[in-house]
Amino acid sequence: MALAPPWKKPRSAGPVVWWMRNDLRLQDNPVARTAVAEALTDQRPLLPVFIFDPRFLDRSFYGRVTDPNFEKSIKTRKPVDFSGRKTCALRARFWLRCVTRMKQSIASKGGAMLVCHGKPEEVLAKLPGGSLVVCQSEPVSPEQTDVEDQVAKALSSHCELWRKWGAMSLYHRKDLPFPLTDGPGSYTELALTLGWEDLWRSPGRTADATRIRPPVAAPEVWPKVANLELPGIMSDLVLNDERESLKFLGYTAEEIEEAMAQELPDAGEAAAQQCLEQWLAKQSEEPKDLQEPVLWDLPTGYGPAKGHDALQWANLAKPDGWLRISHYMAVGCISAREILSRAEESVNFNGVAHRLLWRELHRLNAIRWGRRLFWLQGPGRVERPWSWDSAAIEAWKAGRTGVPYIDACMRELKQTGWLAYKGRKTAGFYFVFILGLDWRVGAFHFEDVLMDYDVAMNYGNWVVVAEVDKSSRGAHGFKSVQDLAAWKKEEFEWKLSAEKKNDPSGEYLRKWLPELGKLDAKHIHEPWAMSEESRKTGGCVLGQDYPKPLGGPFRMREEEEEEEERRFHPNDNSGNRYTYKEFIDFAMSKGYDANFGKKCWEEARPVAALQEENEQLRQQLQAAEHQLRSLQGAA
Numbered sequence: 339m340a341l342a343p344p345w346k347k348p349r350s351a352g353p354v355v356w357w358m359r360n361d362l363r364l365q366d367n368p369v370a371r372t373a374v375a376e377a378l379t380d381q382r383p384l385l386p387v388f389i390f391d392p393r394f395l396d397r398s399f400y401g402r403v404t405d406p407n408f409e410k411s412i413k414t415r416k417p418v419d420f421s422g423r424k425t426c427a428l429r430a431r432f433w434l435r436c437v438t439r440m441k442q443s444i445a446s447k448g449g450a451m452l453v454c455h456g457k458p459e460e461v462l463a464k465l466p467g468g469s470l471v472v473c474q475s476e477p478v479s480p481e482q483t484d485v486e487d488q489v490a491k492a493l494s495s496h497c498e499l500w501r502k503w504g505a506m507s508l509y510h511r512k513d514l515p516f517p518l519t520d521g522p523g524s525y526t527e528l529a530l531t532l533g534w535e536d537l538w539r540s541p542g543r544t545a546d547a548t549r550i551r552p553p554v555a556a557p558e559v560w561p562k563v564a565n566l567e568l569p570g571i572m573s574d575l576v577l578n579d580e581r582e583s584l585k586f587l588g589y590t591a592e593e594i595e596e597a598m599a600q601e602l603p604d605a606g607e608a609a610a611q612q613c614l615e616q617w618l619a620k621q622s623e624e625p626k627d628l629q630e631p632v633l634w635d636l637p638t639g640y641g642p643a644k645g646h647d648a649l650q651w652a653n654l655a656k657p658d659g660w661l662r663i664s665h666y667m668a669v670g671c672i673s674a675r676e677i678l679s680r681a682e683e684s685v686n687f688n689g690v691a692h693r694l695l696w697r698e699l700h701r702l703n704a705i706r707w708g709r710r711l712f713w714l715q716g717p718g719r720v721e722r723p724w725s726w727d728s729a730a731i732e733a734w735k736a737g738r739t740g741v742p743y744i745d746a747c748m749r750e751l752k753q754t755g756w757l758a759y760k761g762r763k764t765a766g767f768y769f770v771f772i773l774g775l776d777w778r779v780g781a782f783h784f785e786d787v788l789m790d791y792d793v794a795m796n797y798g799n800w801v802v803v804a805e806v807d808k809s810s811r812g813a814h815g816f817k818s819v820q821d822l823a824a825w826k827k828e829e830f831e832w833k834l835s836a837e838k839k840n841d842p843s844g845e846y847l848r849k850w851l852p853e854l855g856k857l858d859a860k861h862i863h864e865p866w867a868m869s870e871e872s873r874k875t876g877g878c879v880l881g882q883d884y885p886k887p888l889g890g891p892f893r894m895r896e897e898e899e900e901e902e903e904r905r906f907h908p909n910d911n912s913g914n915r916y917t918y919k920e921f922i923d924f925a926m927s928k929g930y931d932a933n934f935g936k937k938c939w940e941e942a943r944p945v946a947a948l949q950e951e952n953e954q955l956r957q958q959l960q961a962a963e964h965q966l967r968s969l970q971g972a973a
């Protein structure tokens with residue numbers, strides 16, 4: 339007997355369940371629309387469910403939460419404990435608030451929503467037969483897709499699971515002009531492929547540019563409510579009390595008190611939209627702070643166009659962020675395409691499009707790289723020495739490294755869950771190159787504490803900072819972390835110097851490092867450069883009131899200062915003189931390791947020595963000429 343075509347099949351009468359994940363909004367949510375439409379069309383009841391999965395909250399071994407036996411990974415992988423939670427209590431508190439706001443807005447439409455604590459595959463397995471579960475798939479995270487697989491398995495005998503692309507990305511996968519498994523690997527290439535004419539300078543798009551689907555409206559009509567009991571339900575009594583909720587989710591009394599002491603940004607979809615509207619309103623105002631920032635390590639592109647900083651680089655030098663919207667995006671209180679379309683008329687649209695495309699690149703990379711994104715060698719399979727010095731790791735996490743800028747960043751991050759882009763980059767650079775520590779430990783700490791933690795953005799940016807994203811990037815061939823640190827020290831010093839110039843009075847440092855409060859502006863960025871006497875008067879004895887700088891001391895660099903030591907190599911006939919770093923770069927560009935570069939440096943002669951020899955020769959020549967003249971005179 340021929341099977342009936344799917345549209346003629348009798349529809350199941352079970353409830354429709356919208357399994358909410360990081361799509362906590364109604365506006366521009368195609369998944370919510372699908373679930374609501376399915377329920378309305380077939381007159382099925384609807385139940386939105388949000389599930390706090392303990393695997394994503396608790397302490398865990400790195401990379402093992404959904405694949406404890408590493409069945410999906412390479413056999414040689416070993417469990418590593420980086421002693422951190424997947425989510426600190428502060429982010430959980432923000433998350434809880436976003437979830438309860440969602441519950442309230444669904445209730446205002448006449449619906450109801452359940453909030454549970456448990457593994458989704460165990461919670462949803464208890465749904466009645468014939469249920470349809472609709473969710474937003476999260477392909478950037480192998481851990482999240484593992485959960486989806488496990489839910490599909492648990493439901494396979496009695497229910498159905500629809501995984502939808504949703505609107506977490508700017509582009510729909512069906513619209514992309516390349517397969518998800520393969521695509522442009524660099525930002526510029528991606529922008530050009532998608533039809534952005536020159537996103538480093540202008541937001542123009544070609545006539546045949548890949549379309550970005552317009553945001554979709556929130557569902558107007560709400561289906562009838564499905565009354566279901568599921569395991570791990572968090573009652574309203576619990577949800578209305580933040581301390582009780584955090585306790586329910588497994589946080590200790592100490593963690594709860596620490597999280598409760600911190601002020602939180604407003605939560606939920608309405609707050610996210612308000613944040614965007616306020617930002618848009620501000621864009622038309624005249625910029626107040628026109629001070630030229632020092633952007634040492636940013637790809638500053640082509641600079642301001644007609645006096646206008648279209649990419650808003652200046653904001654990247656400040657500690658406050660720009661749109662300051664990432665924490666809402668991470669849990670899906672607002673979509674990227676909503677932001678893009680609302681910002682279209684803004685004078686700074688270029689900056690918005692530019693950043694959202696960086697986000698898109700990280701999402702596409704994460705999908706393509708899969709589990710390789712989390713390997714020590716990174717997707718670039720870079721082999722180099724690493725350290726796991728636990729004292730250094732703990733000092734960095736606690737903001738006790740003795741390097742004021744790094745410590746201020748790490749304390750702000752730990753206390754508030756926020757750190758500006760430059761702070762994240764510089765603190766990561768110091769961790770990886772100056773301390774030589776395993777980059778994954780740093781990334782895992784950020785995962786624990788960042789309020790806007792997002793797997794693709796966090797790990798994607800960390801592999802770039804650690805230079806393990808591409809095999810062609812530097813830092814190959816070092817034999818020890820000390821050699822690596824020596825190679826990168828100058829670069830780090832330039833970064834610290836840029837921070838000093840951007841914050842000459844040390845305002846940011848004073849805010850987070852009260853023990854340095856009495857130091858003058860000249861020394862607060864580099865307490866190691868003070869005399870013993872001024873350290874005592876400033877109440878900052880190194881090793882006593884404030885740590886000695888790990889990996890330091892560091893020298894603040896002035897643009898006009900005398901150059902680095904340069905040497906010339908006897909076998910090099912070009913007459914050029916190179917710095918230590920240039921010798922190492924040269925060796926590696928020729929396929930040798932860093933030690934070869936070091937050897938060449940040792941063989942090379944300092945320019946200063948050559949100048950001294952020249953001077954001696956000149957004097958000898960002068961003396962000889964003088965002697966000759968006296969002899970000629972005598973004759």
Ligand SMILES: Cc1cc2nc3c(=O)[nH]c(=O)nc-3n(C[C@H](O)[C@H](O)[C@H](O)COP(=O)(O)OP(=O)(O)OC[C@H]3O[C@@H](n4cnc5c(N)ncnc54)[C@H](O)[C@@H]3O)c2cc1C
Nearest residue numbers: 659660661662663664693697759762790791792795796799
């Ligand atoms: C080591 C490291 C870890 C990071 N971890 C995260 C993370 O977990 N979650 C996260 O959202 N961002 C992360 N970022 C990127 C960036 O720091 C934040 O997105 C940005 O600081 C958020 O502030 P904003 O909303 O004011 O950003 P804006 O400068 O206003 O940018 C607007 C939006 O564009 C996107 N965006 C901007 N810069 C980047 C970037 N470099 N990469 C990807 N997307 C970007 C974000 O969604 C951001 O909200 C990380 C960066 C580094 C260097």
